[in-house]
Amino acid sequence: MDLHAIQGQRPATILQSMMHYKVQRYLSLMNLPVNMNLLELKYYCISQSNQERQVATTLYSLEDTISRRKEEIVTEGSGKPSWTKKLLLDNQLLCSKIREEAGELIETLLENEDKSRTASEMADLLYHAMVLLSVRDVKMEEVLEVLRRRFSQSGVEEKASRKKS
Numbered sequence: 773m774d775l776h777a778i779q780g781q782r783p784a785t786i787l788q789s790m791m792h793y794k795v796q797r798y799l800s801l802m803n804l805p806v807n808m809n810l811l812e813l814k815y816y817c818i819s820q821s822n823q824e825r826q827v828a829t830t831l832y833s834l835e836d837t838i839s840r841r842k843e844e845i846v847t848e849g850s851g852k853p854s855w856t857k858k859l860l861l862d863n864q865l866l867c868s869k870i871r872e873e874a875g876e877l878i879e880t881l882l883e884n885e886d887k888s889r890t891a892s893e894m895a896d897l898l899y900h901a902m903v904l905l906s907v908r909d910v911k912m913e914e915v916l917e918v919l920r921r922r923f924s925q926s927g928v929e930e931k932a933s934r935k936k937s
């Protein structure tokens with residue numbers, strides 16, 4: 773902010789300049805267009821938080837379904853057929869499916885397959901990996917927490933710091 777420019781200005785004008793400066797800084801930090809007006813910014817924030825809520829709801833509902841299947845194994849035995857139960861009961865099968873799904877995801881890149889195939893293979897891998905989390909009693913929130921902690925550090929910096937210690 774140019775301090776010379778505000779010298780001799782009325783407090784209200786200075787406050788307005790400061791607000792404008794803060795909004796511009798926020799927009800540039802968020803990589804948003806600097807000419808975005810406040811109404812557009814408001815709708816952007818609302819749609820972002822809806823999207824975040826949808827991501828969390830999807831992951832947590834799937835986690836919930838998997839843990840219900842785990843409980844069903846105890847309460848109902850084999851009960852009604854379920855792929856999740858099969859995986860929960862057989863570590864070999866689970867590990868081989870995770871490897872297979874990771875391989876299929878990689879193939880979509882190497883073979884330059886349709887984007888929808890990449891999304892579908894990633895969904896398969898994510899689901900199977902989440903069953904492994906359940907077997908290990910690791911909550912999705914613990915994984916997300918690890919990712920959030922890494923936000924402040926680049927992967928290259930993190931690797932370099934590991935080599936020093």
Ligand SMILES: N=c1c2ncn([C@@H]3O[C@H](COP(=O)(O)OP(=O)(O)OP(=O)(O)O)[C@@H](O)[C@H]3O)c2ncn1[C@@H]1O[C@H](COP(=O)(O)O)[C@@H](O)[C@H]1O
Pocket residue numbers: 834837841853854855856857895896899
């Ligand atoms: N998200 C999934 C999910 N993704 C994949 N799969 C199953 O994983 C299995 C293996 O997937 P593949 O694509 O490898 O199937 P495949 O038959 O080996 O096919 P190929 O690739 O070999 O041709 C299939 O039976 C899929 O249906 C899933 N099974 C279950 N879920 C979720 O878990 C919930 C509970 O499912 P059940 O435990 O089966 O009731 C479901 O409602 C879903 O929300």
